[in-house]
Amino acid sequence: MRQAIRDRISRRTFTEEVLQEKEIKQIKEKILQLNQESGLTVEFRFDGREVFAARSKSYGLFKNVCSLVIMKGPASDPALKEKIGYYGEELVLDLTDMGLGTCWVAGTFDRKLIEVPGGEEMYCVIPVGHIEKVTLREKMLRSAVSKKRKSVAERLTGAADAPRWVTDAMEAVQLAPSAVNSQHPIFHFKEGKVTADVVDNSPTDLIDLGIAKRNFAEAAGGQFEMGNGGAFCE
Ligand SMILES: Cc1cc2nc3c(=O)[nH]c(=O)nc-3n(C[C@H](O)[C@H](O)[C@H](O)COP(=O)(O)O)c2cc1C
Numbered sequence: 001m002r003q004a005i006r007d008r009i010s011r012r013t014f015t016e017e018v019l020q021e022k023e024i025k026q027i028k029e030k031i032l033q034l035n036q037e038s039g040l041t042v043e044f045r046f047d048g049r050e051v052f053a054a055r056s057k058s059y060g061l062f063k064n065v066c067s068l069v070i071m072k073g074p075a076s077d078p079a080l081k082e083k084i085g086y087y088g089e090e091l092v093l094d095l096t097d098m099g100l101g102t103c104w105v106a107g108t109f110d111r112k113l114i115e116v117p118g119g120e121e122m123y124c125v126i127p128v129g130h131i132e133k134v135t136l137r138e139k140m141l142r143s144a145v146s147k148k149r150k151s152v153a154e155r156l157t158g159a160a161d162a163p164r165w166v167t168d169a170m171e172a173v174q175l176a177p178s179a180v181n182s183q184h185p186i187f188h189f190k191e192g193k194v195t196a197d198v199v200d201n202s203p204t205d206l207i208d209l210g211i212a213k214r215n216f217a218e219a220a221g222g223q224f225e226m227g228n229g230g231a232f233c234e
Helices: 003-007 021-038 080-097 136-145 164-174 205-220
Strands: 043-045 067-074 120-129 186-190 193-197
Touching: 003 080, 003 205, 021 043, 021 067, 021 080, 067 080, 080 120, 080 205, 164 186, 164 205, 193 205
Parallel strands: none
Antiparallel strands: 043 067, 067 120, 186 193
16 A cells, blocks of 8 residues: 555644745646646645634644645536545645645635635645654644544445455555544445445535545555546556
8 A cells, every 4th residue: 555645644733844945846746737637726825824823713723834735626517526535635645755744624724815716616725834743732633533443344335245455445545534534435345346425414525535535546556436426447
């Protein structure tokens, strides 16, 4: 499994050292590629401090946020939320490979401060920056928001018949981030085929589905169709 999947955890405390020119260039190139591939209009903002400045909005969860990735795309795209998750998680894994810290944020930021062009919808942001060893404060926050990881049996129907490559890829799904660690997306193995879906109850469920699909696809070496119930293809 890709090491970044194992290494990634949500990071909410950054160092005061801002991103270097070289890192910014690399991030912008990745975003350009992601947008070309997906049709999304993801943007990098070097100084997004104000978006996390209001304690009333961020509950003081975050420290030293400077740069952000703004996750948005055309409102007319029926798979927009899922794409944000699927392509955004690929970016998160690339940023993890670069040694940078990230956190998906859909709720605890001041969304009014991000202007979105007409016809586009913005669902979340991903602060990105330099990090040090996980601090005690972060560990405490993590155990407060992170309920236990669900088992593979809870996330995969048909698990008894599933071959090893499917259960191995499910380990990557277990490690995927999800809003309030809800882990709602479910995978199905039936007649040799893997599909994934989610009960779309909260504003973040379809984003979580895209993220979970990406982790599965990374681990299994293939792609996932967009759409609630979409199939994995090698
Ligand atoms: C779509 C999405 C939205 C999230 N929104 C927030 C948020 O508003 N504030 C926050 O502190 N963490 C947020 N998180 C991070 C989750 O709390 C975190 O991924 C989860 O608890 C699992 O922990 P881990 O990422 O360290 O594995 C979000 C995660 C996802 C995937």
